[in-house]
Amino acid sequence: QHEQLSPEKLVQALCQADDVDAQMLQLVQLFEFSERERRLRHLLVTLFQEVFSEFFPGCAILPFGSSVNGFDIHGCDLDLFLDLEKTKTFQASAKGPQGSQVNEGAGPDSDSEDSILSDIDLATATVPEVLELVAAVLRKCVPGVHSVQAVPSARRPVVKFCHKDSGLLGDISINNRLALCNTRFLQLCTEADERVRPLVYALRNPFGGGPLLNNYALTLLVLFFLQTRSPPVLPTVAQLWELKGEGDPTIVDGWDCSFPQDASRLEPSTNTESLCSLLAEFFHVFGDHDFAGCVISLREGRALPLPSFLLSEAGAKLKLGHFNVQDPFELSHNVAANVNEKTAVRFQHCCRHGAKHCRSLQYQRKSSKGKAWGLVRLFQPGVPEQLCQARDFRRCWFGKVCAAITFLLKDVLKCSCTERAGEPLGQRPTEQGEEEQPITESKHPRSEEGGSFAVSPPRKRLRTEGQAPEEEGSMSWACAVWHHVWMGRRRVRRQLRHLGSPQPDEAQEVEEKVTEAIIQQEGDSRGAEPLLSFTACARVGGGQEDTRTLLYFTPDPQQGPLFQDFYHFLQGFLPRMVERYVGRAMSLSE
Ligand code: ATP
Ligand code: MG
Structure with missing residues (x-):
């Protein structure tokens, strides 16, 4: 999983710099890969190389794009080029009359019984056929890879995938050698x-x-x-x-x-x-x-x-x-x-x-x-509007919303809560026939809305046909609630105010105190079992410019009516608090 940079930290770090030059240098440091991220990508490339060499003797897996061109940003996608030139030559000569001689020579090992090459002639195969084969290898033979999808109709056809443990999204292309050159060109410019x-x-x-x-x-x-x-x-x-x-x-x-x-x-x-x-x-x-x-x-x-x-x-x-x-x-x-x-x-x-x-x-x-x-x-919003691509922005915005949700569940509502990044698409609760309840959508403030944060009523399911997996982003939390933190909050809030306890400016600090007071009133101790447990899942909206985050809540089995109550509370509480939390991060030090 890539390291998330909170917007607050970003603003803070930049405001502390001495001048704009220092801010710009700082920006690179904050966004470029850590050594760990670089190593992880290197390991993934090695893994892909090993697996693909089994099926396509002599092939090469070559990274290009922002993973290697000098403009890396935490969590950017992993663009790979599968070079099948040598495999093609090898297959052609193996098929020829002197094929057996090639096998004995220094050529790649094709003894493998299940060589996929016996199913396809790379010299005459169409791009969609090769892509399907690549997709099949990815699906069946590369550990930890999911959401594999061939996209043959793109200008540069690719197979898309997601690597589960790291949450990385990636593309494998088979005829994009020019991108290797322009990647090298960009690198050269950064060195120059x-x-x-x-x-x-x-x-x-x-x-x-x-x-x-x-x-x-x-x-x-x-x-x-x-x-x-x-x-x-x-x-x-x-x-x-x-x-x-x-x-x-x-x-x-x-x-x-x-x-x-x-x-x-x-x-x-x-x-x-x-x-x-x-x-x-x-x-x-x-x-x-x-x-x-x-x-x-x-x-x-x-x-x-x-x-x-x-x-x-x-x-x-x-x-x-x-x-x-x-x-x-x-x-x-x-x-x-x-x-x-x-x-x-x-x-x-x-x-x-x-x-x-x-x-x-x-x-x-x-x-x-x-x-x-x-x-x-x-x-800051609207000054100027971003020049960058939607994807970066969406990723960045989604990260902020998820960080806010984690903070609200864990620190404000004191739930026990384990984060899980990027669950596989095929394992969505609805697809397993369970009940799934979208509660709300939170929308980024757009400049034309005067910087206000709109919370719109739930729309229908976000996933539309043909939507590229690269547009996917998801995060889930396994949560347990130990106290009736959703009950009587207004009363406790009033009591706190009445007792004259210091009124912090930030809504979430007040809410944290309210939760603490409720827990105290219940006698602090936790029961052996939580009152209720559930999984929350956040996903990015469907369209290119869609910055909504959809939240889904699935109760664990046999949760009874308490879950419904808690859910109704969250329905009002979360959107409002996410709005405040993220809105504050955006306008810190205004
Ligand atoms: P990021 O993935 O962080 O948005 P990127 O540079 O990797 O940045 P991609 O869209 O993943 O962008 O494209 C990968 C690479 O493919 C680019 O670095 C470039 O080499 C090549 N490429 C992308 N778009 C084009 C294009 N419109 N024309 C030519 N080459 C392109
Ligand atoms: Mg890329």
Whole structure:
């Protein structure tokens, strides 16, 4: 399970930093993988490699994307590429007339009786067929993996999975070699200048908002921005190509992806701009950029005007849209082709808002009165709305809501309570025929609602057909209640007030005292058995922009009417308290 960073700690840590540069460096430290997380991913890759080698002799499992590109964030997905090239060659030669000779040679071991290769000819098999096979191996042979689903229709077809113990979500793709190159390119950029990472982390906006660009597109935009500073912070892809050195060019799917293997060949940048001013400049530059009227080219390090670009070979094929960012290697691919007009406008609006904030003193100067300043102010709801992808935000928001629920059950209501992360999809209570009661949905405050936190009435089940497992997030708690903590709370609250006991500002502290008083009145001691026990389960909402958290409560068998009472109490209590708890975390030090 990945480490959760509470929003309170985040705000606190950032507000204590000395200046915006320090805040941005801090942000990287707070979000990057711990050594433990890095090791865990490495172990998983080794495990996958071992299992897949059994079935696909000579194959390689290669991680790409944010696990290895230098922009890792706690709990980000694990992107894997299953390279079957060698397996294909091996199968082809094994099938040929000299097949037996290959087996005796240095080639991979295919003696395995149950070699899956006997069922399929990799040279002629379709992508969906290979994916199904990969999915079957994952389902049956990789321990601790669940929710396996082949998605053959995606632009880059993948098999999705979830690793139970770690809660990690992952993808295995079989024809995405270009992603290995662009992963390496992003890595190289992070090695080339140490300002790259803090700037990207800051723009991914850990405090959330609504979805605008996917992480890859946003990262490319930041790299492009750094290429276009004067003097440049990063070289263009064409300049990198010049420095590629001797040896064969790296051609992938017909695109030349040659560039130096490490940053030692690159001249250090002479640009001395601070992180604080680069961030402000990013907003300034893109607040006024004509995204629809040109194509952002990292290869050339400039925005190409449409008329001339359209005459080029790549230009004729690239899908133009409201936001045009050319992939650095696959030149006919617009990585932001799916951005619609509304999102493009919002992006620009966010940048202008960001630029405005960056001109204010609250951005540049640390508050001496403990108020939010710098990045914290920038990221508070609606200022600007997030530039990052929905998924990060949803994950972050869901984490906050779950932390609040744990705190409320354990510390405020004094239940005994064991957390369990990411239960398997197939083991939902309803699917086992048990009763399941969604009690409420809590919604993130959106700026258009004036920052208020809406609690809407339950909607129907959240899981819709075709919903990708990557959108899944779930957490459950096995709970036991030992005292009648739900009964007579109002009376106790009144008594406390009457007795003149100090009134803490925070609602949850009052509620904690109320629970303690009820427990005292019942004589403190616990019975041998709890009054009631149940499982609570929280899941994220269904749609891309859906930030609702749905809570389900399942009583353990034979709980009787007490459970109903407790459930009705929770129905009013939890949403209100989650709202206060998370709302407070969001606006701490306002
Ligand atoms: P995160 O998973 O944290 O959101 P990521 O960079 O891993 O960040 P994914 O969406 O998982 O993003 O994509 C994995 C990798 O696939 C990217 O790093 C990039 O190499 C490649 N990729 C993703 N989207 C695109 C795209 N639109 N065009 C080309 N390559 C892409
Ligand atoms: Mg990823």
